[in-house]
Each structure stands twice: as C-alpha cells, then as structure tokens.
Amino acid sequence: MVEQKAVVTPWEVTGDINYEKLLTQFGLQPLHTDFSHVLFRRKKIFAHRDYQPIAQAIQQKKPFVMMTGLMPTGKFHIGHYILAQQMVLYQKLGAKIYIAVADVEAYSARSQSLEESRTIAIDQYILNYIAMGLQPENCEIYFQSERSTDSAIANQYYQLQNILASHVTFNEFKGAYGEITPGKLTASLLQGADMLQPQLLHPGLPVVVPVGVDQDPHIRLARDIAKRVGLKPFSSTYHVFLPGLKGGKMSSSDPTSFVALTDTPKEIKSKINKYAFSGGRDTVEEHRKLGGNPDIDVSYQWLTFFEEDDAKLADIYNRYKSGELLSGELKAILIEKLTAILSAHQEKRIEAKSRIHEFLYQK
C-alpha cells in the first residue's frame, strides 16, 4: 500500500496522517499528563500549546477555564463525542466551561437561519452534553448571535470582535480559512472573541481550548491576534481524528461515515457491518493464516476510543492480529460496546430534556 501524502487543514483532511510529523509541521508540543482518562492515557489528545498553566491549575486544584464551541449543523456523532467528553472531564477537574454556539458562523458559511441553529444546537448538541454529565453550575452556553442577558458581557464580547478586526490582515484570514468572504471574516472574528473573552471575564485564570488537530490554523491566528491586543495566548490541546467508518475523515454531511448518538441498535449494527473499513483478509482461510491488521481496521481504531479496559483491548488486538478473531467478530465486539454506551446515553438524553432550561437562559 502506497502511503498517501497527508493534507491536514481546517477545510481538508486526507491521506495517511502521521501525527508525529504534524507536531513538527505545526510547531506543537507532545502532551504528557497523568490523567487516567482514556483520551489522555492513550494519547488521543496528543499535543498542546502552552498547556503548563492548565496542568498546574488542575494539580493545585485551582480554577481555570475551558472554552469550546459547537457548529449547530447536522447530527451529533461519536466524533463530536470526543470533544464533549473533554468538557465533562474538565468541568469535574474544576474548570468553568464556556460553550459558544456558532450560529453566526452557520449563517454565514451555510446560510442556516439563527432559529434553525438554535433548534439543532439544543436537540443535537446540548441535550447530548447534558446526558454525558455536563452540569449547569460553572457552565455557560451561549449563542454567538445573542451573547448574554448581561449587557456588559454582551457589549464586551462584540467590542472584542470589532477590536480584533483592526489587528489582522486579509492574508492572515486566507491562511487560516482558505477562501474568504465578508461573512466568513466576521464569523472568524467572532470566533476570536469566543476564545479571548474568557480571560477578560476571569482575569488571571488560565484558559484552554481543546480542538481537533486540523483546527490549529484557527488557534494560531487567534493566539497571534491575542498578543497584538495585549491579551494572553490561551492554551490549546489537540486530539487525533476518530476515523470515519469507511476510513478517512468523519463528516457530518456523510451519514455513512459516522454513528450518531441517537442511532438505534439496529442502525449501529447495520452501519458498522456495512461500512466499517476492515483490516481483515479477503477469505476466512487467509485471515486465519496471516491474521488481520488492527492498525488500519476502523472497528479496532474505534475500540481504542471506547473500550476503556486496557487488558481487554490488548487481547482483542492480539487475537485479531493472530487471525483468531475474524473481522465480523471484531465488528460484533464494537457493535456490542457502542450499543451499550449509546443505549445508556439515550436513556439519559430523555431525562436531559427536562433539564435544558438549567443550561440556557430563556428567550
């Protein structure tokens, strides 16, 4: 198999990604923590910029801020789950959580109305966050189009957007966003305000923005602008991609590339059996003889995110590699695991519906 040159930008992720190389290419630091969570101990979150103040705050049990956003389009899938897990984790570790609903960006990038964004944000994202354990205390979810019921906070936010505009060039935007329009430009500035306002609201507290590694150009740009307006570049962490079912990048616009958190057991089973790229051999005989390749097998890759038991995971790896475990059997293990996780999650989602008002101010 010929290695395909990897392209990792905010608007394209293709080829065989070598995360080691990305560290050097993007100028990131490898992340080492002693957190027991799967995402950290398995290096799914593998890199950072300036993470030290966050690690220190956690170690000393001091407050800090985690800032993130959601794009209210499509279905909430298990790729989004990776980031949402970090919200819940950081909140437990003492972080104040800010979540920006990028409804202005959805409007400019996809012509989606603010009303539709609100509906999708609540139904697809916020309900899932609540079901995953996000607590309303120490958590602020807001819409870019309507920052706050506190006018001082709202004014400060949009003032920041307007101020940032004078400290960035068109070429820098093009570098981070590719083709640019007036709508995308203002949405990008608003994203900058999302990432930088927390340090105005909590002077002195460290702020971390966790992202998928393809988002680093946005982070770099916002950190650069921060310095120019006398603010501190926030910390950031980078997670690897949960691969799409068929390999390649998982995409909200391609339902055969993901499992949604609201998929039924039947849908989970059918999608994985039908689409999950296999590292197994063409025939059972060949597989028994030569063994499968877990490193390119999407079902196995997914299990590395969801099977928390290291011994169990190692056993699956070895048995698949030796040929003892067939592709269909590996898929069955993933199906069982995901069905268990999502069934429990979906029950909690039902309860979550009655708690939505605790997380959002009333319109």
Next chain:
Amino acid sequence: MVEQKAVVTPWEVTGDINYEKLLTQFGLQPLHTDFSHVLFRRKKIFAHRDYQPIAQAIQQKKPFVMMTGLMPTGKFHIGHYILAQQMVLYQKLGAKIYIAVADVEAYSARSQSLEESRTIAIDQYILNYIAMGLQPENCEIYFQSERSTDSAIANQYYQLQNILASHVTFNEFKGAYGEITPGKLTASLLQGADMLQPQLLHPGLPVVVPVGVDQDPHIRLARDIAKRVGLKPFSSTYHVFLPGLKGGKMSSSDPTSFVALTDTPKEIKSKINKYAFSGGRDTVEEHRKLGGNPDIDVSYQWLTFFEEDDAKLADIYNRYKSGELLSGELKAILIEKLTAILSAHQEKRIEAKSRIHEFLYQK
C-alpha cells in the same frame, strides 16, 4: 477661470461641484419642502431618496426617526453644525433621534482608543448638540463599542452587523469605501447596523438619515443591503458642503479650513481675515469699478448658511456685487455674525456641561 472636474466621493471632494449634475450622477431626487428653516428654504439640503414618508409623518404630526452618527475626532466645527441643526430641527418636528458615536470606526480608521473617542465625543460633539438645543427626551446617543445597557438592544445591534456581513461582497465595500481592510469592513457593517436598527426598534416608523452628499455611496450600500435582509431602505437627505475657509472642502484635520464652535472672537476674526477666500478684486479701485463676486466668495457663501434674514442677505449680495461693499467689510459682517452666534453658543455650552448625564448612561 477653468472649471476643475469635480470629484465627490466619501474619501475625496475636489473641483468645482455642480450639485445639479450630482443629482443625475448619483440618482437622487431634488428636495422640495415648505420648511422655513434656512437649510431647507435655501436648498442647502437639496436632494433626497424616498423622503415622502418623512414629509408625510411631519405633515400629519406622526412619529418618525432621524438617525445620524458622529466621528469622534478633531474639533466640532461649523461644518458639523449644519448636520447638528438638522437633529434639533427634526427633534422639534417629532422625530426620535439616534446618534451613533463611531468609536469603532475611529479605532479602525485612525487607531484612536475607545477612551479617547469617548472624551472627544462628549467634549466636542455632545456638549455642542446640547448647547444647540438637543433635548434628552426622544433622543438616544450611544457608542458603537457599547450599544446599550439593555442587553436585548445590544445583542440585536451586533447580530445585525454580523447578519449584514453575509449579504455584501468585497467589491461592494471597495466601491463604497475605496481601499478596504478587515477593520474598515467591520466598521462599515456596524455603520449599516446603526442605520438599520432603528426600524427594528420602531417597526413601521419611517427613518431618515441626513448626510453630506459625498456620503451617498455609504447610503446606497446600506439601502441595497437592507433590501437583501428583508428590511426597508430608509430615507435619506443630502446637503451641500459648507466650503472650507480657503475654498475646497472643510477638513477637521486642517484648522485653517474651518472655524470651531469653541473658537474665541479673536480666533474667529483672525481666521476669517487671514484665510477666507475672497471674491473681491485686487485693488479697492478695481473693486469699486467692477464689483466683487459673491458666488465664489467664501465669506458670502458662509453668510448664506448663517444670516437668516433674506432681505439682509440680498442686500449684502447686491452691494458686494456692485462694488459698494469691500472684501474687508464683507468679512467684517461675517465675523460679527459668527461671533454673535458662537458667543451665545459658548455660554450655552457651559450650562450644557451639567446636563451631559441626561444624555448618556453612566459607565
């Protein structure tokens, strides 16, 4: 004298301006009203777009809105006075007055801090408006960087800025603003929000934005965008330029081109005697014989704005044209007139200082 080709754009005004030609060039309508105010009856406000709803509201004594802005840089001079007179006039006629302090624009176009803009806006502009008779009732003055203490109004304003961004192209901006930067672009969108929010705050009420005729490209752009987002293109009126002392355009950045509203009698006298472009002849003898040219004489032109008595003005015109009145004598008439107006104004400015809190919410 060779006629110089006129250039009238927001960033350049030069040459001999033919206002009749501008009507056709910009696609404006000539304005006819029965208002007795000098600015209207002498056609200083000479053109409009869609003025009919405003004329009707005034005639039927129904509420309407006048929206305008101020750029908080430099000194408030008698060029600004022309626009400020319209605020006071429209307020008396039943308009709700909105005044946007363009501190975000001053930041992006001139790197002026928001704090400095606030100081200049109050000292140079708002105090003069109050001295001229602006009343706090039915009047809202706000800063672009801090729209309102009412979060619903603030959120709506900046939401409008962000929404407008998706309905305009870079080329349209270049057409209206010349060279464009990210900062100028966002400031322009905010100006759009300034002009369009009043109709969201007062559904159904007609809105008028009075401007100098060089500002029409901004008006055209904002009216065009309005249609695209389902809003109504507001009405606009256009006034001629009060010429600079030396002829040409009056400019805040050139103190020899204007008289400031805070200039002392001595300064007024000295500036007019020293700089006012004269339509008189080279020698007294020649002047007596051939007469002066009031049509190019800046002192006379200024009097057409400030001498309200039509008979008196006609008498000055005729005596100057016949050569009876010398240039120095014409200047003396203007000096006397302006000194009287500004002395009275400056007394009112002192009183105005104690009333500023009635016009601005406290920080």
